[in-house]
Amino acid sequence: MKHLRICFVGDSFVNGTGDPYCLGWAGRICAAAQQEGHEITYYNLGIRRQTSLEIAQRWQAEVLQRLPADCDGRLVFSFGVNDTVYEDGRPRVAPRESLQHAREMLQRAQALRPTLMVGPPPMPEDEQNQRIAWLSARFDQLCQELAIPYLATFEPLLRVEAWKSEALANDGAHPRAHGYSAFAQLVQGWPAWQAWFD
């Protein structure tokens, strides 16, 4: 049985915003591992509205507080949707900068601890989704280059009806329990996640 301290670093989808159970996908997969007998210390560092730039500026201080050197610490990143939001006619973070922030964070992260990256999910809006899909594909390439496992969630969640319908019935962005459960199932079935518990 493993005893891991896992920091989930990212945005509102990492936080689980909108979930009536206050778990989101990150809480669900940790609870499942815990109930299988693994001891997980679950640190959720998802913050609403944050772009890759904002996350890049604060993740390391927060992670270092939570992962003392003598503990088996792990890192899971997931961000990107907020970068693709248009404000004043342009994305909050330009695509090239999103990739630069991701590269810097992931390189530092993998020097610290075993690291995984989970891709950004779709929104209920087709134009924004084109930008998210593009970014997800680039994150995938980047992670291949860095030898960090990457899980694309965009395409699979586009096929989950509840992901979109719950978001539309809620605040236009964040799903409820079915959406987050579907997201959690993707990560739970991911060999790179499962390998942490072998």
Next chain:
Amino acid sequence: MKHLRICFVGDSFVNGTGDPYCLGWAGRICAAAQQEGHEITYYNLGIRRQTSLEIAQRWQAEVLQRLPADCDGRLVFSFGVNDTVYEDGRPRVAPRESLQHAREMLQRAQALRPTLMVGPPPMPEDEQNQRIAWLSARFDQLCQELAIPYLATFEPLLRVEAWKSEALANDGAHPRAHGYSAFAQLVQGWPAWQAWFD
């Protein structure tokens, strides 16, 4: 219906360490409020092992990241047990310093946002419990002085059999689901917490 962003600042009991559901007491009370129709953004900033000194040094930066000025942000603090742990024949934080850290944090906090304080729970060890009980009584006095609502959990959880038995069967400190549920019920029934949702 309220739309609150709540930061829970503290130690491993705030984190919910040991809970098979990865909620702890903080997650349980937020999930209950969410299921009653309130929109809660739940930020758990509990960190294992941290004393009042360590929490004092990082809480404000973490809270400011999570509570933008235009949101209805709230703060709940809970710490103290780690201060009372003996190392090299003395407590990790001297009682007078614990009170000083608490005073500084709570005064800053209440200048920022509506603030509550939840007292430290008991451990399965009588000598340490004398120190926790003393500290809890002093935190109570301090909060009265600052006009911050304070919930003592020490006495009530001493009477909850599962709180101690689960801790002993686990790691000697942290309970499982029944213990955290009992803790959550105390906070959920607390008028100062309920008043946030009136």
